[in-house]
Amino acid sequence: MPSHQERADELYEAINQLIRVHQFRDRDCICCHDVSVAQCYALETLVKRGPLRLQALADEMYLDKSTTSRVVDALLRKNYVLKVPDPADQRAVQLSLTPAGKALYRTIRQDLVTEEAAMISKLAPEVVDGALTLIRQLTAAARARLGP
């Protein structure tokens, strides 16, 4: 019967491994398209949250606004996002996806999910469902410590 500490240690280790393997795979999947991992993450955030200001996007991504500004710059150059000045506040900008940006994200997402599907093809559906629930609980617990 492992102690709380031992459990924490093993879980940290296990998550660490999972992260490495996924990270590596994602890089491969994403970078063979036109964008980097961070750029893809920005696309994803805009898909999920809709048009955002720069600061809001930075907050969502847990990044500094300067870093975010440069990531967005790269996406602007490639015509995947649109930057429109906010009429209500001359300082602010609204960032949104172009059709090309939406299409690119769909494609990449498709690739990633296909990879994931191949990965779990040998696991029983109950196992996957169980993992899903538990991973969500872990994420919620982690976010709770991160947030306020």
Added chain:
Amino acid sequence: MPSHQERADELYEAINQLIRVHQFRDRDCICCHDVSVAQCYALETLVKRGPLRLQALADEMYLDKSTTSRVVDALLRKNYVLKVPDPADQRAVQLSLTPAGKALYRTIRQDLVTEEAAMISKLAPEVVDGALTLIRQLTAAARARLGP
């Protein structure tokens, strides 16, 4: 009853979230010490696998040898690793941890596990054990696709 595709999609999403939250937390935990995330990963690999050649270290970390060489350089400058020429092969070097390197990794690891422990403090032990098993299965499945 979700389809295989739907399951893959949800699982991808869930793992993605977990990765982001952990990544962010790890950066905070690690970088307040003397090393970056990649440098810490190199320390970790040397702790686990013992002394390694540069190429072997690069393989373990899924990185290019040039990238690895520079990461090791940084650790050398800070006196956390030792580089000894291999007597059996004049081209090769043996990388090992200095006592300072071992101590630093222990400290960081302690911090990370403490964080993990706090995170799971509100979850039932059975939940954590379940997550552990499932995450390991997922990692194994992912590694199987990655490897050969």
Added chain:
DNA sequence: GTCATTCCGTTGTCAGTAGCAACTATAAGT
């Protein structure tokens, strides 16, 4: 209404991450 303060986004700078290609030196195969 003006002035200080705060907020939004950009830019400069610095350190780190990462891969590819070219290079040196050593080792191994023929």
Added chain:
DNA sequence: ACTTATAGTTGCTACTGACAACGGAATGAC
């Protein structure tokens, strides 16, 4: 001995990420 393969380093390029300083716009105090 000559070719080929391997080990590690270095040059280059692009991206990541934070902090600090800045200019312009909004807001609050008075």
